[in-house]
Amino acid sequence: MPCKNKIAVGFIVPPEGAIGGSPYSEKWFSEKKQKVLDKLHTMFPDIKFVTYDIRNVNDVSDFLDRESDSIGYLIFILNCIAGLIRPILYSGKPVIMIGETYGGSGEFLLEYSSAKEEGRPVLGVVTRNIDDERVLGKVRLFKVIYKLRNSKILFIVSPAERLLMNLEYPLSVDLYSSIKALQTVSGITPILLDVREFVKKYYQHVDEGEAKKVAEKWVKNAMRNYEEDNEEIVKSAKLYLAMRNAIKDYEANAIAVDCIVLYNSGFLDAWPCLGYMELWYDGIVPICEADAYSAFSLLAMKYLADRPGFISDPSPDNLKDEVVYYHCYSPTCPYGLAGKTCPYTIIPAHLGSKHASVFVELPINEEITVVGFIPEERVLTLHTAKAVSNEFSSYACATKLVGRTNTCALINNWRKRAGWHRVVFYGNWREELKDLATLLGLKVIEEDK
Numbered sequence: 001m002p003c004k005n006k007i008a009v010g011f012i013v014p015p016e017g018a019i020g021g022s023p024y025s026e027k028w029f030s031e032k033k034q035k036v037l038d039k040l041h042t043m044f045p046d047i048k049f050v051t052y053d054i055r056n057v058n059d060v061s062d063f064l065d066r067e068s069d070s071i072g073y074l075i076f077i078l079n080c081i082a083g084l085i086r087p088i089l090y091s092g093k094p095v096i097m098i099g100e101t102y103g104g105s106g107e108f109l110l111e112y113s114s115a116k117e118e119g120r121p122v123l124g125v126v127t128r129n130i131d132d133e134r135v136l137g138k139v140r141l142f143k144v145i146y147k148l149r150n151s152k153i154l155f156i157v158s159p160a161e162r163l164l165m166n167l168e169y170p171l172s173v174d175l176y177s178s179i180k181a182l183q184t185v186s187g188i189t190p191i192l193l194d195v196r197e198f199v200k201k202y203y204q205h206v207d208e209g210e211a212k213k214v215a216e217k218w219v220k221n222a223m224r225n226y227e228e229d230n231e232e233i234v235k236s237a238k239l240y241l242a243m244r245n246a247i248k249d250y251e252a253n254a255i256a257v258d259c260i261v262l263y264n265s266g267f268l269d270a271w272p273c274l275g276y277m278e279l280w281y282d283g284i285v286p287i288c289e290a291d292a293y294s295a296f297s298l299l300a301m302k303y304l305a306d307r308p309g310f311i312s313d314p315s316p317d318n319l320k321d322e323v324v325y326y327h328c329y330s331p332t333c334p335y336g337l338a339g340k341t342c343p344y345t346i347i348p349a350h351l352g353s354k355h356a357s358v359f360v361e362l363p364i365n366e367e368i369t370v371v372g373f374i375p376e377e378r379v380l381t382l383h384t385a386k387a388v389s390n391e392f393s394s395y396a397c398a399t400k401l402v403g404r405t406n407t408c409a410l411i412n413n414w415r416k417r418a419g420w421h422r423v424v425f426y427g428n429w430r431e432e433l434k435d436l437a438t439l440l441g442l443k444v445i446e447e448d449k
Contacts, residue, residue, distance in 0.1 A: 005146050006048040007139065008067035009040070010075045010088065012104070013053050017079035019103030029053075029078050032100065035131040036076060044139055049074075060087050071142045071149075072096065072439065076130055077104030089115040089122055094145065094439035096138050099126035121441045140304070141436050147303040148296075149187030154252040155179065155290050156243075158261055162192050178292040181375035185440065186296050191250055195258075195267045202242035203268075211237040218274055218346065223361075226347040232355035233274065233346065240275025247284055255279070256287035256295060271356050273329035273398075277344070280308050280331045287311070288327060289421075297371040297423040304432060306336040309425040313397065314370065316407040323385060323405055325370070325424050326397040330360040334426045349398040357398035361390050368403055369429040372418035372447075380437040381418050383410060383448035384428055406448040413447040 013029045015022040033051075040049055050070070052063045064087065067073070072094035075085055085107055089095055099108030105126055112124040125135050157165065165179055179190040214237035219225050227233055243255050262268040276286035285302055287295045288311040301307045308331035315324045328349050332342045342360050349357035364387045372381035385403030393400065401424065430446075437444045 005046065005143075006050060006070050007142055008063065008070040008073050009037075009049050009051045010054050010063055010073060011052070012075065012077040012079065012082075012084050012107070014055050014079050014082045014084065017082065017103065018106055019079045019100075025079060032076075032078055032130065036136070039131045039133070039136055040139065043133065043136060044143070047139070047143065054084055056082075057084065060084055064088065064091055071146045074098075074139060074142075076100065077107050079103045080105070080107035081110065083107065083111075085111055089120055092121075094121040094142070095123070096141070096439075097122060097124045098130050098135055099124070100130050101126060101128045119441070121439050123435055123438055138435065141439050144300060144303040144436060145187075145439060148299060151187075151253040151299055152189045152191055152251060153254040153256055153287065153292075153295055153299075154191045154193060154247060154250050155292075156193050156195050156198050156246075156255070156257045156262070157290060158258065158265060158267060159194050159196060161258065161261070162194050165192055178375070182292045182296055185375040185378060185442070186300075188296065188299065190292070191252060193246065193250070195262050198242065198246060199267065202246050203238060206238040206241045208234075208238075211241060214240060214278075218278075221344075222346050223343045224345045226345065227356060229355070232270070235270035236272070236274045236356040239268065239270040239272055240278055243272065243275055243279065244282060244284070252284075254285035254287055254295060254299060256290040256292070258290035260289055271328070271354065273358050274346070274356055276329050277332055277358055277360075280333055281337065288329075291419070291421050293373045293375065293419060294421050294423050296373045296375070300433075300436060301371070301423075301425050301429065304436060305425075305427070305429060307425045307427065307429075308333055308336065309371075309423045310399070311421050312370075312401070312424050313420050314410075314422050315396075316410060318407050318411070321404055321407050322388070323403050323407060323410065324391065324400050325403060325422070326400040328354065328357040328397045328399065330358070330362060330399045330401070330424075332360055334362060345392075347394075347398050349394070350396065351394055359392055359398045359400075362387065362399070362401045363426065364388055364390065366426060367428045368401075369425045369427060369433070370403075370422045371425065371433065372415065372422045374415060374417045377417060378442050379415065379418070379445055380433065380442045381415055381422070381445045381447050382430055382433060383446065384430060385448075387426075409448050413445060413449075415445060415447075
């Protein structure tokens with residue numbers, strides 16, 4: 001059943017407590033609540049907020065019984081210290097708790113740190129201004145969780161991979177359980193499509209004329225085309241149109257083609273890189289090499305910040321304290337569809353052995369955030385870097401963004417289970433991602449510290 005876009009809002013308002021007693025406290029509560037609710041409805045008109053006054057233990061039980069289907073709980077402590085928030089914090093639901101400085105600090109201080117120490121999915125802020133947009137803006141994290149739980153990824157894989165992913169053979173469980181682990185942690189629904197069915201139903205039915213028009217557009221818009229055989233670009237355009245049609249039929253939010261395996265095994269005769277570049281403009285998240293772990297990061301940042309990202313193979317240089325983040329394509333809209341577009345060049349990569357790849361000239365002198373994910377261990381990895389240059393060369397992958405970071409820390413803190421891939425996003429999103437990780441019950445490892 002799809003997750004409902006609903007958030008339960010609880011106001012901890014015992015009539016007697018630190019702020020004062022009834023009837024004066026009731027008037028004070030009412031004024032505070034109204035300001036908060038007015039602001040919430042203005043900031044998040046698409047979310048259903050269901051509000052409760054929690055005055056005693058019976059109200060706590062009623063709140064938890066009625067709101068088990070909410071995305072999470074948004075709790076305001078306006079009076080203390082009756083201990084009413086404790087059962088809510090330990091309910092297992094993600095909780096954002098906001099303490100009002102004068103009325104809520106006692107209970108906030110007594111409960112928040114203990115819940116954090118026990119790894120509960122709780123974020124907290126204590127302030128005089130509980131209706132401040134910086135505070136209420138954290139509700140955006142609940143929206144991300146909601147969207148993740150209602151997302152679908154279409155994985156196009158080989159027949160053997162599909163069989164193994166569906167059955168999780170004991171000797172291959174570590175690799176092929178990845179999509180189940182992704183679903184367990186994030187709620188994302190994986191859909192497996194046998195590449196033979198994809199080719200028969202979609203790729204072989206693409207109109208050649210339509211594909212040529214797409215290829216011509218790509219070549220025209222490129223700074224330069226180094227691909228000697230334009231038929232390689234036409235085949236990539238056919239693959240793009242086939243992916244787009246499959247996405248529509250399966251109502252997916254993202255598509256993940258196991259490109260290296262499928263190309264080298266002869267199931268596909270085209271590379272998806274140019275098509276991936278185009279899919280961002282269709283509102284679809286493309287996922288290189290069917291990497292389920294990176295899929296989480298790409299979708300999470302789309303929902304959190306509307307930022308496209310690109311999967312990369314980070315390759316450090318300790319002498320220069322730099323990392324080359326390379327892959328065979330990057331979005332040309334690294335700031336989102338409303339931001340500026342980056343120029344690109346069509347080139348063969350890997351010393352000419354891989355066709356229709358894309359070199360994107362990405363922005364420099366800006367901070368980037370680089371994200372990894374280990375669902376089995378419930379770990380999110382993060383580091384930041386300063387983008388300093390783009391490297392154009394024929395070896396390895398086509399797009400090479402060079403970033404400066406603490407490479408000594410990076411090589412010592414690298415988590416093997418997250419794999420080689422990391423996803424690059426423009427901007428510093430460290431704190432926002434740490435907050436999201438907290439609400440999802442993930443441990444954060446900062447690789448650059």
